[in-house]
Amino acid sequence: MSQYTQQPQFPQGPTPAAQARNGLGTAALILGIIGALSGLIPFLFWLAGILGVIALIMGLAGRGRAKRGGATNKGVALAGAILGLISLIMSVVGAVILFKAVDDAVDDINKATSGSSASKEPGDSSSKGKGTGTEKGKSKDKGGESGTDSETLAAGDSAVYDDKLTLTASAPEAYSPGEYAIGHTKGNKAYKVTVVIDNAGKEKFDAALVTAEARAGKDGVKAEQIFDEKVGEVFTGTVMPGKKATVVYAFDTPADAENLVVEISPDFTHNPSQWDLKL
Template identity: 65%
Template sequence: MSQSMQQQQPPFGHAPAQPLRNGLGTAALVLGIIGTLSGLIPFFFWLAGILGLIALILGLSGRGRVKRGEAANKGVTTTGAVLGLVALILSVVGAVITFKAVDEAVDEINKATNGSSASKKPGGDKPLEKAEEGEEVTGKALEAGDGAEYDDGLTVTVSAAKPYTPDEFAVGHTKGNKAYKVTVVIENTGKEKFDANLVTADARAGKDGVEAEQIFDGKLSAPIDGTILPGKKVTADWAFDAPADAKNLTVEVSPGFEYNATVWELKL
């Protein structure tokens, strides 16, 4: 009996080994990966925030177990904690992007509902020259020096066409043709800033309305871009290549995608 009990007892001084507890580190890694991937999509900022926070907590707890010798996956727990932190950062960025997009959408809806959104159609007093296919042009053709006033406070003015001599490195000028320069002035008399990066100008020449290619060289001013604040205006020059026998130049200016283009009929 005594001999049987002695055989069942473990040797003196050797306690049974405790199993490693690596579960927290593994869970932190999995949640950190999912949270980070969710954070790459701004709309899922809320999911990234929740998973990131849990992954960070589990990762830090798992590192504690590693230090106490209860776990042996230090790399996994550290990676999980780091990914949790990354997911939290992405969550904040996603929230900012989402709320800003929603706020802008609500503003646009309010403007449309309240009728304060400009229809952005110009005026004038002459029959309109037909636009090129695929382009929407409303209003009436204007003369040199006339301004197209849009109902959001934007005014576009085109000067008379003046003969222009391109420099030797000019692009767009064909030998035998004549070059003409027009000055475009955009004034913002409205209450909101205007993004001028989408302003375009095109031209057609002669009775047949052939395309007048735009000329680029080192003497012309830079295209209109940037932002025009309320009460401010910008000026830029465009040059176009026209057949030598052309008697008129039809210039079409569009302030942007949300605006209807306006046409000026200029005598050469």
């Protein structure tokens, strides 16, 4: 009699489903969040753009996988794609803001380095002395020292700047330096020139940066500024709107000099102005 060994029978259950592949959606969400946060900083617009593109692509791919049943995080993938798109938009906005800020900064630097231009306003004939007049309204080149067609101002003429700051230099007057004067050489002649600052603008003007230089004669030798108990002071303090400030300069010139070119520089934002004064 044959004996058969019967194998135990186990109930058959359902086949386990394939493991969900949620990596794309999760990565899209993480990159989208980082990209959106980077977009809040205009300087990092490039990073927001790169992460935004990657997050958008991975989010759409993860959403497609979820539709096919290969993933279970359809919502996470969609959120990653949306954040990726937001990151792209913020990247564009950040780039525009940054480039605009740089452009404005460059314009400000150009304005500061080029200086404010000035127009010539001739004074009345009584104040010009031996100087020659100029036509009103000829403007100075922004970067240069002299006016249009290389002209300079004459005695009594005014340099009127765009901000309504006005500089006026008088005709030169012979001057006798004091016994202990600095800057005067024996045998040379000395002349004093009165410079007036008239602030007709709306902003106060810091006069501490005003400087004066001079050259004399046909060879344009440097005319030293003279300092003694009567002349040689400098502009100081602030000239408020509607107010004026006056300083008397004295310069040492060769005895045979027939002209004195005086250059006044208000500050770094205003072009220097020149007066060609006949001695």
